[in-house]
Amino acid sequence: MNTIIEFSNFKLINLELLKAHLRIENDIENEYLEIVIDMAANIFELQIGKSIAKKKYSYVFTTSSKIIMEKIYLPVQPVIEICFVKQVKSNTSLYFRQGEDNEGIYITLYNFKHPIEIQYYAGMVNSYEQIPKDVQYAVLQIAKNIYDCGDEDITRLGAAQQVLNSYKSVSIS
Numbered sequence: 001m002n003t004i005i006e007f008s009n010f011k012l013i014n015l016e017l018l019k020a021h022l023r024i025e026n027d028i029e030n031e032y033l034e035i036v037i038d039m040a041a042n043i044f045e046l047q048i049g050k051s052i053a054k055k056k057y058s059y060v061f062t063t064s065s066k067i068i069m070e071k072i073y074l075p076v077q078p079v080i081e082i083c084f085v086k087q088v089k090s091n092t093s094l095y096f097r098q099g100e101d102n103e104g105i106y107i108t109l110y111n112f113k114h115p116i117e118i119q120y121y122a123g124m125v126n127s128y129e130q131i132p133k134d135v136q137y138a139v140l141q142i143a144k145n146i147y148d149c150g151d152e153d154i155t156r157l158g159a160a161q162q163v164l165n166s167y168k169s170v171s172i173s
Contacts, residue, residue, distance in 0.1 A: 005119070006056035010128040012041040012139045021140045022147060033147075040143035044135070051076050052135060054123030060088065062115040071099075071106050076122040079105035083119040087112065 018033055019025075045051055057076050074082075085094045085107060094116060096107040107118065125131055 003058045003060075004055050005058045008053035008055050008123070010053060011037055012044065012052055012131055013037055013136050013143065014128070017136070018140065018143055022144060036143050036146050037139075039146055040139045043142050043146075044139050050078060051123040052125060052131065054080060054121055054126050056083070056119065056121050059118045059120070060115050061118065069108065069110050070112070071108050072118070073104055073106045074118065074120055074122070077104040078122060078124060080121040080123060082107065083121070085109070085116060085118050088115045088117050089113070 015030060015033055015037065018037055022033075024033075041052070055076075057074075059075060061072050063070070082096075082098060085096045086092060087094060090113075094109055094112055096109050099106050099108060109116070
C-alpha cells in the first residue's frame with residue numbers, strides 16, 4: 001500500500017496556463033479546473049511510472065512469508081531520500097541498506113517482522129521553474145482532453161503520448 005502523505009507545494013501546470021491553453025477568460029470554472037490540473041498530472045505520472053514534483057510517500061510492506069532477507073523496491077520513483085524504515089506494530093526503527101539497479105531504488109532488510117512502513121521522498125524536480133516545458137505541454141494536452149471529454153474516454157493521449165514515452169526512461173537532473 002502506497003500513500004501520499006505530503007503533496008508538492010507546486011503543480012505541474014498552473015491555473016493561468018491551463019486557462020490560456022483552453023482560451024477561458026472568466027473565473028467561473030476555476031475550482032473545477034484545479035481538479036482537472038490534479039487529474040492530468042496524476043495521469044501523466046501514472047503513465048510514466050515516476051513522480052515529477054517532489055512528494056512525501058508512506059509505503060507499507062506486508063508479506064505472508066517469513067523473511068530472512070528481502071529486497072523491497074519503492075513503488076514511486078525516483079527516490080530522493082528515505083526518511084525512515086520501521087516495524088508498524090512495534091514502531092521500532094530497522095536497519096536497512098539502500099541500493100539501485102535497472103528497476104529503481106530499493107532497500108534491503110534482514111530478519112524483520114512484517115508489516116513495515118517506509119517513508120520517503122520521490123520526485124524529479126523541486127520547483128515549478130524546473131518542470132520541463134514538454135512535460136507541461138503533455139499535462140496541458142491531458143487536461144484539455146479531460147476538460148473536452150467529460151465522462152468519455154479521457155485516456156486518449158494523442159500528441160502527449162510521445163512526451164510520456166520519452167519520460168518513462170529519463171531522469172531530470
